[in-house]
Structures are given as C-alpha cells and as structure tokens.
Amino acid sequence: MKKLYILTLAVTIAAMVSSCYKDKGNYSYATSEVITITGIAPSYDKISKQDKITLTPTVSSSSPNASFEYFWGIYETNVQGSVPKIDTIAKTLNLDYFITQSAKAWVLVFGAKNKTTGLQQLVTSTINVITPFTRGWYVLKDDGTSTDLDLFLTPTSIVPSSQINNVFSLINGKKLNGKAQFLSFDNTYKSMVTGVLGNTKALFVTSDKDASVIDINSLLEIRDFNSLFYTPPSIKAPTFVGPGSQADFFINAGQLYSIYSMSSNVGQFAARQLKDALNTDYYLSKYFINFTLANPIFFDENSSSFVSAGGAGTVLNSVSDATGTAMKANNNNKTLLYMGIKTTTPTGVALFQDKTNTSLKILTAITANTAAFNMVNDTLLNTSKLYSATLVTTNLVDENFIYFVVGNQVWSRNLSNKFEQLQYTAPAGETITYLRHKKYTAEATYAYNYIAIGTKSGTGYTVRMFTKTSGNLAATPDITMNGTGSVGDIIYMSPSVGSNTYLPTY
C-alpha cells in the first residue's frame, strides 16, 4: 500500500512539474504593414483588338525598405460550367496590354508583393471589352410588313451622337417578318458562338410574325424562330421572349414555351406547356408580370384566369386567391386590356374589361403572390381619361403612377388618388405608337430615368425621352431619336446590362 502511495505521489509531482511552463510569448505590438496601390480605376471600357490598356499604378508600403514584385492577371466573369482561370499578362509595375479578349466583362487583377515581408496586396478592376454594338439605344421598328433595328450610338453619354440604321439586316442580310413587337436581353443564353457551349449576351428580337436571338457583340443571329425550338410551332406569332425566374420564356400564339436555364441546355425551347392534365386549350395574353426572381404571372384569355409557370415545368401552375381579394384570380369573366409589372415584390397593374358588361372597366392593383393572389379594384368612370386609353404603361418602381395615351396625348394617373393629368401632346401630324418607362442605374455616367414616347409621322418615327419630376414629365425631351418606320420597342444596351437590369414589361 505504501508503494502505491509513493507511486501516486511521484506521478502527481511529475504531472505538476510538467505543467509549469514559462510563457515566452513572441508577441509583437508593432503596426501591421499596409501596402497602398493607387492609379487603377474600378472599370475601363475597351474595344477588343483595337485598344490597349495602359496603367502606371503607384505602390507604397508602410514598412521601410520594402521591395516589390508585381503581377497582372486577367480572368473572365459570368462563366458557367468551368472555373475561370487567371491568365498572367505581365510581371512589371506598369501595364501596357493589347486587348484581344472577346466582348464581355473581364476582371483585371494587379498584385504587389513585398519581397521582404511576404505581404501581398491585390487590386481588381473590371474591363468591359466592347464592340461597336455593345453600347447604345436599340430601336425595334417596322415598316408595316418587316422589322429591323436602328442603333443609336452613345460613346460618351446617354445622349446618342450617331446612328446606324437597319443594323439587324445590315449584319444578317434579312429582316424579320411582321411588325416590331418586343426586345429583351439575356446574358446567360446558351450558345456555341465562341466555339464551345457557354453563356452568351443575347438580345431577343421579336416581331408579331417572327423572332430571332442575336449575339450582342456581333449582332449575328444565333438562332432564328424555327431553330429556337426543338420542334417549331406551326404558327409564328410571338408576343414575348425573355428571361424569367430560372428560365427563358417564350409566348407564341398564346402558348408558353420555356428553357430551364439552371441546367445544361443548348438554347432551344421545350415543348408547349400544358394548361392541365386534360390539355385544356388556353391562350395567354401578351401582357405578363415577369422578372428574374419570381415565377411569371400570365393571363389565360380563354378562361379569364391567371396562371404561373416554372421553367422546368411541363404544366402551367394555377394561382390561388388571397383572402379578401376584390376579384377572383380564376374564371373572373374579364378581358385583360393591359398588365405590367410595377415593383419586384412583385406587384403589378392591370386594366380589365368585363366580358358580359363591356362598358365595365376596372383598374386593378395586383400583388402577384401565386399562393395568395390579391387584387384591389378601382372601377373606372367612363368620364375618366384612362377609360378611353389606347396605350398604357406602368411607372416602374418609381412614383405610384401609370401613363397612358388618349388620342395624341399622354396622360398620367396617380394610382393613390386617381388624379389624371395631361403630360404631353404630340405635334400635329404625329401619332403616338409607343409608350414605356425606361430606367437604368447600372452605370452612374449613363444612368437615366425616362418616359419614352414614340410617334409616327408619314414613314418616319420619332422617339422622345422625357425625364420626370414627381411623376410629371419635363417640358422638353432629353433625347430625341428619329428613323424610318414605326417603333415597337426600345432597349439600352451596355456591357453592364444583364438579364435582371430591366423589368421587362409592356
């Protein structure tokens, strides 16, 4: 027993001795080194195979006796299916590099490493590699039987300095059949334009009898109407093609087609989505509430019902009423005269006409929750200007207004107090054919917020872009664009525009 005590004591003492360790910490309270790099802007616009990027950054360190080594690298963004690799393009302080990359956004990386301390500082900058086609206002127009694009170039500001007429046919040797309809943009459209399947900055161009998707870098057609589908519909009557939630959607002759963009695809639309398990006939209105973060809302004109859709779906989704909604979402016996997105909640505005009592028109505020679809109705007096509107558009996100056309005048209606106000009267001899709110905030130097009014006079069109204050249009337009034909749609393109830059709407 005594031995056991001694052994226990010895082990305990050994453990205690080993636990006594003098802390010889190597703490340093010196200020950490800071490497400062200046002379590199956040972004540059460069034309491929024409421009150089020449930079002379200044590098300094808070540590004395710093000695630097440098590297410059470049890698592409918006890559899908592969990991982008940095291509080292220089190992000098100054950069003088000839841009040969394809037109898209690239990231330039500059690294400065203090060889003495090993500390490295990185700075990145976006290089928007552009072509003559990647920046400017595109006007979709028609001459009554065929559709083309005019491009208004904006090299230094949002106000065009020159224009290229009929640029679609100039590049592709053909026009689209039919009247100008809609423009939308998708920067993740899958194509083989680079030789390998990848994301492509693509502009969807639609007329009422044709459609095309073109590479915005070259304006070359990627696919025509027929090749946009695995099996092209027998009737060509597009009303909308564009990106939505996890998909591109295509409404043709009232039928919905989709490309599920969250999985491998080749840029072709699948078969027509069914209405239900009985393949009940449906005909979707051209109007929709759609953007990239929520399933779209459509209106079936046959049944007077709202429906939704998923990009991976084969059957349209039904919509359920919210408690207290002023009008049923399904079988409501209405004709949809207009609908547009208002906010990304998403909410929208619709103008209905009763199918039985055609004198009944209702302006409706929509909360587009497919599980709780809510409508707040405002029955229009037949004396109101909106009652006789021929064109309507929403004021996107901004003031709680809509704008509409009566005769050759543009009016506004304050949705909060129903106040209607004359905003613009077209010059004598001009007919208003186009009205849309256009807003762009992606680039500070090109940002704009306009109400675009398109008119036709004889064989020519005029587009006037008005700024607004508290919803009211300025007396004179900021921008005026002229061309031949009649305007169907307008879109502003730049290297910074992506699929979700704009809220597509009529």
Add this chain to the structure above:
Amino acid sequence: MKTTKYFMVALLLLTWAACKKEDYKMFTDVARIQFGPDVTRIYQTSYNLADTTKDFTFVYNAPTNKQDTVWFDIYAIGGVSTKDRIFKLQQVADTTGALNAVPGVDYKAFTDASVNSKYVIKAGERNTLVPIVLLRSATLKTATVTLIIKVAANDDFQLGETTNIWRKVTSTDRLSKPAAWTSTINIYFGTYSVVKHQFMIDVTGKKWDQTFLSGVLSDFTQLIYYTNVCKTALINYNNAHPGNPLRDETGALVVFP
C-alpha cells in the same frame, strides 16, 4: 542491479529489432479472371457492379440482320503475361423462371469456332472485350431469353471475385426495356412498358433505345421537351378514345407523370 542492466539491454535490442522497413505488398496469388466495368470506370468503386446485365433487342435491326453482338469488359487479375491466356465461359441456367437461351439457337455457343478464339487475354494485356454473339431466333418474336454467363477456371485463370464472375444478357426481337431506362428516366416518363415504349417511338420518331436514352439526360430542356411531347400526345390519345384510354401489356393505364 545486474538484472536491471540485462533487462535494459534486452529491451533496447527488442526495440531495435522492432524497427524494420516493411516490404512492399506484392501480389503472390495465381492469375484470376473476372468481369468489370468499362475501363474508364475501373477506379470508381460505384461502378464495380456496372454492366452486370445488358438487355438487347433485335427490333431496331433490319429484318435481314440475323445476329448481333453484346460486349462485356473482362479483366485479368495478377498482372500481365508474356503469352496469350485463354479464359473460359460457360452458361449457367437461370432458375428464376426465365426462358434460358439455347446455345446455337439464341446465341453462338462459347465453343463455336467463330467466337472461341476471341476469349483470350493477349500477351501484355490485362483486359479485353468479350463478344457475346446473339442470334435472332424465331423464339424472340414472342419471348425474351436470358443468358447467364459465368467464367470458369482453367489452366490460365482461377476465378475472381464472386460478385464479378458472371454477366447476364436478355435478348428479344420485341421492344424491351433498355438498361438506360433507369429510376431517373422513371421520374420523367414513368415505369416502363412495351406499349408505352412503342407509343413514345410513334409520337417522337425516336427509338428510345440505349443510345438515345443515354443522351436524352444530357440536356434538361430537351428532356422536358420529350416529356411534354409524350404527355401531350397521351392526353390527346385518351381524349380521342373516351372510355378506352391507352393501357399497357399488363392492362395498366399508361401514364407519364
């Protein structure tokens, strides 16, 4: 004290003796033979039991075509040899009630002179493809035959792993479920039936065979496209035949989920 010294020396010697570089593990077994997955998959354990069964149909072949070949990968275990090594195949009866293939009628016997020379691992090689030549017998128009193949020990090879010493082929001259009609395909097109298969061929113009099914999953939108084409066609067929919807060979309703 002396005892302690001897003890310490002994302990030291033991410790020293314990430190010895271990020899590399060398394969000392006899050469063995077994089936395996495609050579590109042999280091992927999830494919260890791939290709155990292959279903074949002559239905897509021209009427004049009377034989076709199904291939399996086979591997020699235990390194290469300087001489050609013959492996032996034998048919094993399926006792589950399936109709067993008849050598010389439904397939070329493994002893047939036109094929037995192919059952060889060449010198310097460790794997080869095993041809199983299927014959288009009259039986196949109305039935599906099963051929279970097993490797047999011979002078050159002993048997490999039990799980990989056999392969199975089903052969018919009717539509049959392709091996690529997996549970993933079931999600989009439902359970297989011959009637459904024929319906899909009729409405899409595609064979829906092994090659087509293997490719259809590569493009999800294309998959959705075919799903909807089949679904729409079935709805239209059933609408056109009120009270008489499309049923399969077992009497069950044909359904696309």
